[in-house]
Amino acid sequence: MEPIAISKRTVGVNFRDDGRAEIRLWAPLAEQVAILSGETTIALEKEDPGYWITVTDRLHEGSRYRIRIDDRNPFPDPTSLSQPDGVHGPSEAVDLTGFQWQQNGWTNLPLEDYIIYELHTGTFTSEGTFASLEEKLDHLKELGVTAIELMPVAQFPGSRNWGYDGVYPFAVQNSYGGPHGLQHLVDACHQKGLAVILDVVYNHLGPEGNYFGELGPFFTRKYHTPWGSAVNFDDRWCDGVRRMVVENALMWCRDFHIDALRIDAAHAIRDFSAVHILKELRLRLDELMQKTGKKYYLIVEQDLNDTRYIDPLHNGGYGMDAQWIDEFHHALRVTTGQAQTGYYEDFNGIEDLARAYRDAYVYTGQWSPHRKRFFGTTTENCAGKQFVVFSQNHDHIGNRMLGERTGRLLSFEMQKLVAAAVLLSPYLPLLFMGEEWGETQPFLYFVSHSDEALAEAVRTGRKKEFAAFHTEGEPPDPMADDTFHQSRLHWHLMTDEKHDAMLAFYKALIQLRKRERALRTLNRKALAVDVNSENQVLVLHRWTADSKVICLLNFSTEQRLHSLDRTSEWQALLCSAGSEWGGPGCIQSSGHGITLQPQSVSVFKR
Known part of the structure; x- marks a missing residue:
């Protein structure tokens, strides 16, 4: 692997302690490279292999x-830190080192x-900026979440985009608040005790404003x-190219104090090098952690x-x-009644949900009708904290033609049940903005x-993408x-x-997860799942050495009676049907067991 400076950014334009600009650009096929700033032309000198450099006070x-x-x-610098006038x-030139962190000891x-x-x-807010997001941090803290995940913020065309069309991986979207706005947001999150995850895209770049091809062979037709x-x-x-990606990851963590990176569609990263780029990212971040x-x-x-992606290096x-x-x-989703179309056709509901609780993957080597091949591998040696689960996210809402959230698709009681299915799991739970109050937008x-031609291509592409889900x-x-x-x-x-x-139910559910050791401890070995497919009831057992919790999830539209040995020994912790959560009311347990309300969850502790 090529030596890379871990402690500072070296690609693009950066500033030394003496105020001079240090410029290092990758352009391996060029004969001449210069920086143009106003009437000033700054010539760069060639440095093998493939770089052009200079140090200047101009x-x-x-x-x-x-x-x-x-x-x-x-053309603009594809490795720039700021594009105040957009992608074209x-x-x-920006100095990231001048920001005064209030939570440097986070x-x-x-x-x-x-x-x-x-x-x-x-x-997230009507203003759509980092500054307005900061004003909502108290809401997130009171909700009980511990980390926010920002969808990509790398500069994209215009001011409206999910972020996956970014074309300046190092530049923070100008309409959100730019690089210093992001630094201020991360600092504010840390002051509230919230970690920050940033979504990054290393498998592709967007089509408009993408000038990387001007530098050199950034893309391959292989x-x-x-x-x-x-x-x-x-x-x-x-x-x-690899150096730019590694330096990008290092920059977010070192200069923006980002706590975690979520790497988009890692399966689409094509790399047959002796050291895969993801492994190199791991090694370089390990070096940064040491420093x-x-x-x-x-x-x-x-x-x-x-599991090769999450297996340790050794x-x-x-x-x-x-x-x-x-x-x-x-x-x-199929358990809740989602039609088995498109990528849902491989899933049969509550039996597969039980398998997901046990194995994380539903497909661990068996035949996949959707893929027409045997698919997956065992997760036997993987810990619960290695998997992130959710009932909705940006993709699975946006992949619907009308973008309907759970708040539109499921009954009020079922919304609470799917929230519990996620938060009571032995995995890392993820919520999508607004789900905590049942957002209906x-x-x-x-x-x-x-580019209107490009815009029309996007419209056509979306129609094709929806074809498996919607026909009208x-x-x-x-x-x-x-x-x-x-x-x-x-x-x-x-x-x-x-x-x-x-919202009150979500808060109580999150606090329950934090409070109960059996739910907080993500031990996949201390878990058992029972399923009654006919009654559509799933029973989740979680335990530690000193406590046991049982979660009764009734996905049916009928009341169900569940037998519970020595009922008097079990303490009720939560019932989603409770009137305090807007439900029809919980039914008292009897000597025959527990009566579960339709589309509800009840949690007990022995």
Whole structure:
């Protein structure tokens, strides 16, 4: 692996302690490289292999600049830290080291204590900025979550985007508040005791404003991806690309004090190098942890059911700390009545949900009708804290044509039940913004491309993506302002009696998870699951050496009687049907057992 400075950023434009700018650009095929700033031209000198460098006092913090390679037209710096005028405007030189941190002694939480809240900065508040997000941190603290996860903030075209079309991996979206706005937000979160996870995209870049190809062979045609040519992690001149990705991860953790990175669609990263790029990220972050004494986590999204991603390095894995589990979500949604179409066709409901509780993966090597092949591997040696589960997230809402949240799709009682299914699991729970009060506004897919041909291609692509789920009607226009505005949270809903009751239930459920050792301890070995498919009842047993908790989940629309040995020895901890949560009321237990209300959960402790 190429030597990389762990303690400072070395790609792009950076500033030394003496105020001079240190410039290092990757352009392996260039004959000449220069920085243009106003009337100033700064020539760079070639340094093998493939870099151009200089140190200058003619570029200052706040200076706007472009790159010129050979005799081509100047273009913005793809490695810039700030694009105040958007993806096609000049880059801005920024010094990240000048921010005055108030919580410099912050200690990251143990991963097993993460209760994650995923949010989209642009729609979380009406203003859609980091500053307005800070004003809501007390709400999140009172809710009981311990970590927020920001959907990608890398600069994208316009001001409306999920973030997965980012084209400047190092630059923080200008309309959100830019790099210093993000630093201030992270500092504010740490002052509240909240960890921060940042969603990063290393498998592709967006189509508009993507100037990496101007630098050199950033992409390769060796592999085909859903987004076109793959990022070049193992082809000719790949070392410069790998360096940029590694430095990007180091920057977020070192200079922005991000606690964990969630790596989007890691299965789409094509790399047959001797050291996979994910493994290199792990090794480099380990070096940073040694230098800073702080802990940083790497969480991947991957749908291969392959534990190699989360297996430790000494066992031949990539050393990721955790991964998202879509299959838990799919099994849970089908259990609640979701149609078995598209990627749900592999899932049969409550039996598969029980398998997800036991094994994390539903498919651990058996035949997959949807994929038409045997799929998955065992998770026997994996800990509960290595899996992130959810009942909804940005993808599984936005992949619906009308972007309906659980608050629109499920009954009030079923919403509480699926929340409990997630928060009572032996895994890391993730909530999606607004679910805690049963938000009814959709979360739609939105973009703001300036190229109309590209915008039309996005519209066509979305229609194809929905084809497996919807056969009637037209999806909302991703380019329309109204599509974006519809996706904003309606905070005022919390004043409604039903929504307020939902919020109170979430708070109680989260506190229950934190308070009870048997629920807080993510030991997959201290777990058993019983299923009555006919009655649609799942019984989850969790225990430690000194306590045992039993969770009775009734997914049916009928009352169910569950036998419970020595009923008098069990203490009721929570009943989602309680009137305090807006439910029909819990039924007293009798000598015959526990009567469960329809679509409810009851939790007992021995």
